[in-house]
Amino acid sequence: MTVGWTELAVVVPLEWHELVAETLALTPFSSVAFGGEVPGASAPAPGSDWVRAYVIESDDTPELRRAVGDSLAALADATGAEELRGLTLQFRTLPPEDYANAWRKSWRPMRVANFAIVPRDWNGTLKPTDRRMVLEPGGAFGTGRHPTTRACLRAIERLARPGQRVLDAGCGNGVLGVACALRGVEHALGFDIDPTAVPYANELAEWNAVTSRCEFRAGAFECLRADERNFDGVLANIYADLIQAFSPELSARLRPGGWFVFSGCHRSHRAPTVAAITAAGLSIELLDARGQWDTFVGTKR
Ligand SMILES: C[S@@+](CC[C@H](N)C(=O)[O-])C[C@H]1O[C@@H](n2cnc3c(N)ncnc32)[C@H](O)[C@@H]1O
Numbered sequence: 478m479t480v481g482w483t484e485l486a487v488v489v490p491l492e493w494h495e496l497v498a499e500t501l502a503l504t505p506f507s508s509v510a511f512g513g514e515v516p517g518a519s520a521p522a523p524g525s526d527w528v529r530a531y532v533i534e535s536d537d538t539p540e541l542r543r544a545v546g547d548s549l550a551a552l553a554d555a556t557g558a559e560e561l562r563g564l565t566l567q568f569r570t571l572p573p574e575d576y577a578n579a580w581r582k583s584w585r586p587m588r589v590a591n592f593a594i595v596p597r598d599w600n601g602t603l604k605p606t607d608r609r610m611v612l613e614p615g616g617a618f619g620t621g622r623h624p625t626t627r628a629c630l631r632a633i634e635r636l637a638r639p640g641q642r643v644l645d646a647g648c649g650n651g652v653l654g655v656a657c658a659l660r661g662v663e664h665a666l667g668f669d670i671d672p673t674a675v676p677y678a679n680e681l682a683e684w685n686a687v688t689s690r691c692e693f694r695a696g697a698f699e700c701l702r703a704d705e706r707n708f709d710g711v712l713a714n715i716y717a718d719l720i721q722a723f724s725p726e727l728s729a730r731l732r733p734g735g736w737f738v739f740s741g742c743h744r745s746h747r748a749p750t751v752a753a754i755t756a757a758g759l760s761i762e763l764l765d766a767r768g769q770w771d772t773f774v775g776t777k778r
Contacts, residue, residue: 481533482532484531486518486528488521490525493561500549510531514527515527531571590630596613611685625772628738646712651677651682655682658687664690665687665690674695698723705730708731709735710736711731711737713740716742718746737774744766751773
């Protein structure tokens with residue numbers, strides 16, 4: 478018996494892709510993808526792109542469509558993002574063979590600084606200035622689309638250099654460590670309290686052929702040895718309370734003059750987070766504020 482699929486496609490500003498994808502990744506949708514083209518629809522305006530979700534046709538009911546609209550309205554309420562209100566949802570029936578690969582065929586690289594993020598088997602042409610980074614976009618999480626991850630990637634482009642050693646606290650799927658390795662750092666060490674993150678991070682390093690320069694560990698700071706210090710750069714894309722708590726430890730692991738990138742701070746927590754970073758002996762040289770999220774970039778005094 479053949480199974481038909483329905484694709485839901487919605488144009489979303491890039492900085493909201495990850496949250497919209499998370500919202501759409503709920504049952505009964507089986508997967509979420511980004512970009513591509515929707516037949517009959519005009520190309521999204523710059524700064525926006527398609528988020529697509531797939532559901533077995535028999536699960537595509539009026540109730541489901543209503544629930545999707547309600548979930549996106551709730552997301553707009555929760556975030557206060559006016560641009561998430563009144564999004565146009567486009568549903569279309571796909572022939573079964575289209576489902577798994579339709580988005581791959583028409584994928585366009587997502588660019589953050591010089592990183593051009595593409596799926597594993599993408600064979601399109603990149604610009605000469607692009608730095609290819611493989612990041613599987615078929616799942617909803619760790620796609621490099623969250624505004625905080627994007628801010629960290631922009632900073633990595635400027636700060637990570639060949640020969641450096643960098644530390645990434647809360648590495649998740651390893652995107653930041655792998656990006657540093659693609660910029661040429663000698664060693665990127667990431668750790669994450671979520672043990673399921675490490676296999677993903679190792680796989681990402683493998684896809685990008687930087688395994689020999691990346692190391693990922695499960696755990697919190699206790700998984701670092703006492704002599705693992707004098708890093709040239711430290712990264713932490715975690716929530717404000719953790720940035721505040723970790724700043725002294727991260728600063729202690731950084732060499733004088735080394736760089737830091739801390740992100741994931743909701744703007745409502747800016748003042749205490751700036752105070753904690755500064756008190757830890759770190760000078761903030763750039764506050765990259767995007768929407769609700771603050772990213773702090775600077776050096777150790
Ligand atoms: C927002 S994600 C960032 C993932 C990735 N670095 C990125 O930029 O996309 C934050 C990560 O921090 C991890 N985390 C939270 N608390 C932690 C802790 N105390 N020690 C280590 N990792 C932690 C979470 O498991 C999660 O994977």
